[in-house]
Amino acid sequence: MLKSFRTYQLSIQFYQACLALKLPTHLRDQLLRAASSITLNLAEGSAKPTKKDQMKFFFISFGSLRECQGIFSLSGQISPELLNKADHLGACLFKLTRS
Numbered sequence: 001m002l003k004s005f006r007t008y009q010l011s012i013q014f015y016q017a018c019l020a021l022k023l024p025t026h027l028r029d030q031l032l033r034a035a036s037s038i039t040l041n042l043a044e045g046s047a048k049p050t051k052k053d054q055m056k057f058f059f060i061s062f063g064s065l066r067e068c069q070g071i072f073s074l075s076g077q078i079s080p081e082l083l084n085k086a087d088h089l090g091a092c093l094f095k096l097t098r099s
Contacts, residue, residue, distance in 0.1 A: 011038045012039055018031055021075075021078070023075055024075075035068055037060070041061040058096045065089060
């Protein structure tokens with residue numbers, strides 16, 4: 001099921017792109033925790049039996065993406081490609097939280 005979950009697949013690509021970044025250790029560690037949280041919460045939420053339970057995890061994923069974007073702002077040196085990837089993932093997460 002997760003192979004056909006587009007937002008989940010996008011979150012994996014986003015995490016892999018974050019792995020390649022050169023940031024100060026404290027920001028890199030926080031970024032990787034937040035980026036992995038996006039994927040892990042999508043996976044967990046997709047297994048929940050009720051829409052209310054799913055939404056809880058989808059909102060956490062969306063919050064983790066916002067945390068990543070905050071780290072990007074602090075670093076000031078993130079590529080436009082990664083910023084676009086974050087925006088695309090954000091749009092998909094937003095849609096999930098509104099479904």
